[in-house]
Amino acid sequence: MKQEIKPVHGMWASRWVFILAATGSAVGLGNIWRFPYITGENGGGAFVLLYLLCIAVVGIPIMAAEVMLGRKGGLSPINSMRKVAADSKVTQRWASIGYLGALSAFLILSFYSAVASWALYYAWEAARGVFEGVTATQSEAHFNDMLANPGLLLGYHTLFMVLTMVVVARGVKGGLEKAVQILMPLLFVLLVVLVGYAATTPGFKEGVSFLFAFDFSKLTGKAIIVAVGQAFFTLSLGMGAIMAYGAYMPKEVKD
Template sequence: MPPLRSRITTSSDGHWSSELVFVMAVSGAAVGLNNVWQFPSLVAQNGGGAFMLIYFAALLLVGVPLLMTEIVIGRRGEYSPIGSINRLVIEDVAHPAWQGLGWLVTITGFLIFTYLSVVGSWMLAYAVRASVGAFDGLSQDGVVGLFFALAGDPEKQLFWHATFVGLTMLISVRGISDGLEPLVKWGVPIVMGSLSLLVLYSAIFGDFFRAVIVLFEPDISFLTIRSVLIAVGHVLFSLGLGVGAVMAYGAYVRSRFSTGRSALLIVAIDSSAGILAGLFVLSLIYGSGQEVSSGPLLLFQSIPYALARLPGGNAVGPIFFLTIALAALLSAVALVEPAISWLRERRGVRRSQAVLTTGLAGWVLGVVSILSFSYWSFSFTVLGLEKKLGVFDILQLLTANLLLPAGGILAAVFVGWVLNRTITRKELGMSGPLVFPLWLRTIRVVVPVLLFIVAFALPSLYK
């Protein structure tokens, strides 16, 4: 392996000032779109409180160990995910093929950024539309037409997409201390505070009681093996695992702290965001007499229709869409950091050059996704699923069904079976006679097996 030019933790990029800031940074990367546009419908359709219990168990059994694994890789390696894994492969005399893991997670995160930036740009556009009362008096067909008018207009989309990518790059170019840390210090509390205010609004004007029942009352009749697998799979999407972000952020940690404590705090913040989003979304949807949906249908059709019919919807709409846009921005800066830090190491370029290169590449692929809604749209069928949005759908299927699970499985196997156990134990800060052996067995066997089963079944879970 050619020598890396600089260790990023000693470069001008900076460090996280404390464990709390690091926890907030990873939480910001995790608290993204899935907590809003997927989690509420998953809970509503899979047993409510029973699904929540399974999901929380999966967070502890899969999410926490995997978070600790990725933190260890980044903190011990002190480079980008690619550089960190390359370094650990050399130090622990592992097979060179393991170096591909760094490339896998970095590419996965970058590809997700290319279509996340498109969805984030829709948030910005809808915040403006909501602020001028564009949803007032619209029927459901009218709201649907408004979304397709935006999605089918490449010129409008290009403007909003360039704005979102530009914001991501403006923050990233300032490095950790002056860019990402101020963003997470302000952004995460704003997102959590805004979600809390939105829940208060929905408790007054929506069907809050029904939302609470659906979220927290167990309904065993809807709980199946499929529900359990969905819960385990959602852990990957919800916590931002397998995309290199946690590894990249872990490299900017200067002090040694309890990895387990940090992972538990991250899970707690992410779960709180999911519950708040679920209460708001379900209260709003039930209060407006609609059925629960997911994805873009929920965010850009069902919620605008509900807000148009509830008191104060004109004021709440911009707050909601700006909150979710901020959550998407927190995820976006994390997704591009692995690629940026690798360019800094490998090419020895200034951070501004690495950010510009990554941003332009992401923007170009984002434009391809945008054109998938109009000029470059095409349909295809994969595993019995008909898709109509060309490259946009291909990127989602590729990352969600293949790359994300593969990254999670390989990271668990790499740390559990390949790396030096004594050093790993020291990095984790586990001194007790029982805790580390239990963690090691979990990361060696339980996590890979569960993720493999989920990956195998994933294409059929969301049909």
């Protein structure tokens, strides 16, 4: 009988925690910042329907496959693909999928860590009341001043990476699981507050119209490619994250 492989970092306590973690991996700038303007530029509500179709037809099957591969391998994406390939008696070249996922995750981290460090700085500045009554021109100047200060950028980037490493080093239960149980509900509350605030500002109706008005004439081939790409980004596909999260799923949890 083959010995069951258990991830050294622990296992998720339940399917619900896995869903929270997967949601935390997916919901970010790609949905909150990027999605609204690409939706408005590509047909509004018509693009939303196309995007949801891509999620259902392309995204969810690939996501399910990544979770199953992770559960089957029970290791990192690279080693999971090696193990699954060996068990299936096929070429070890399938491990290249794991390497590509790890490379994608590294490149995404390179981008997100920089933007997240900006967010940390802006959170501190907002707490100090720096942005009270500022104009658009002053806000732009403040951002440019931040970018022109390499010491400031390095300091906040280092702070973000240290916080990230602390969470990851504590493993699944003591780190990721506790983090998502706090941060994901907090994110939901923040989104509700932001939507409520936006509803009180001028131009809200125009923004909603820009986002959801149906314009099928803009559903070009380019829009289809954008929708498929957004579906991959939304579900964190092709970067090894979902496969890794699947490896932490307890075997007794049914699919």
